Amino acid sequence: MTTRIDQYCLNVSDLERSVAFYEQGLGLEVTHRIELPDVREVVLSGDGGNRIQLARHRDHEGPIDHGNAFWKLYLDTDDCQALYERATSAGGEAVAPPARLEQWPVTAAFVMDPDGYQIEILQHHDD
Amino acid sequence: MTTRIDQYCLNVSDLERSVAFYEQGLGLEVTHRIELPDVREVVLSGDGGNRIQLARHRDHEGPIDHGNAFWKLYLDTDDCQALYERATSAGGEAVAPPARLEQWPVTAAFVMDPDGYQIEILQHHDD
Numbered sequence: 425m426t427t428r429i430d431q432y433c434l435n436v437s438d439l440e441r442s443v444a445f446y447e448q449g450l451g452l453e454v455t456h457r458i459e460l461p462d463v464r465e466v467v468l469s470g471d472g473g474n475r476i477q478l479a480r481h482r483d484h485e486g487p488i489d490h491g492n493a494f495w496k497l498y499l500d501t502d503d504c505q506a507l508y509e510r511a512t513s514a515g516g517e518a519v520a521p522p523a524r525l526e527q528w529p530v531t532a533a534f535v536m537d538p539d540g541y542q543i544e545i546l547q548h549h550d551d
Numbered sequence: 552m553t554t555r556i557d558q559y560c561l562n563v564s565d566l567e568r569s570v571a572f573y574e575q576g577l578g579l580e581v582t583h584r585i586e587l588p589d590v591r592e593v594v595l596s597g598d599g600g601n602r603i604q605l606a607r608h609r610d611h612e613g614p615i616d617h618g619n620a621f622w623k624l625y626l627d628t629d630d631c632q633a634l635y636e637r638a639t640s641a642g643g644e645a646v647a648p649p650a651r652l653e654q655w656p657v658t659a660a661f662v663m664d665p666d667g668y669q670i671e672i673l674q675h676h677d678d
Contacts, residue, residue, distance in 0.1 A: 425633045427578040429601035430625040430673070432559055451554040474556035474601065479622055491618030493668070495606055498557040506552045541620070546557070 431467060431475035434541060437488050439464055439480035441538050449514030450499065450543070451507070452476070470499070488539040496534075496542040504547035508533040511545070522547075558594065558602035561668060564615050566591055566607035568665050576641030577626065577670070578634070579603070597626070615666040623661075623669040631674035635660040638672070649674075 436442040443466050446452045452468040455475065459465075465479045476497070501507045504522040512518045512535060519534035519542065529549040536542055563569040570593050573579045579595040582602065586592075592606045603624070628634045631649040639645045639662060646661035646669065656676040663669055 425630045426598045428599045428627040429597040430627045432624045433622040435622050470556040471553045472555045488620050489618030490620045491616030493615050493617045494621040495560040495562050497559045500555040500557045501553055503552045
């Protein structure tokens, strides 16, 4: 029996606004859209094929209530500074600019998507 | 510039309880643990290498407040019935037993993890 971790699904308050940010700000590509009676869903893929699913329930109103459940999404890139600038230029909220971590050979930056989901952008270094 | 979707991180209320469920109930394997002053983290991997990160903030008390942000996590398997039984036997709450979908060649089942995160177990069929 196999278990493979596939996409996860985040509720968003404005589907097209979020899709635009994940496309233009983060460089993901829409792979398909699913229209159901109670919800609209969009799946986006990054390099390597891993996916994220965004969903907008038709009865949802107002901003997303984050509670304290989902902490953050990690994105790997070969250019943290460039992706950080691209994300913030496309409407992502700047949380922390790229900084080299002390413990690991990694540069990390933080942005928030239009609903306030936190995204950690990581660039791994060889040294 | 590349963008690869990597792991995502869910806050949990009891780290070892959740790790035990994701290992024994879902068949994932712990790849590493990270101890930081304010948070303990465990990363688990499934078949194919995709990962999930569970975090327990040291100042967290009480159950997880889910709000309406995170909807669900998808797991792919070659045996939906067996994984569903394994998950519910390991303490996962049964939400919906395996059922073949009408629209797609997929069997889907739903369980909830110990904190109430919803997990959709998918088995894709060739026909």
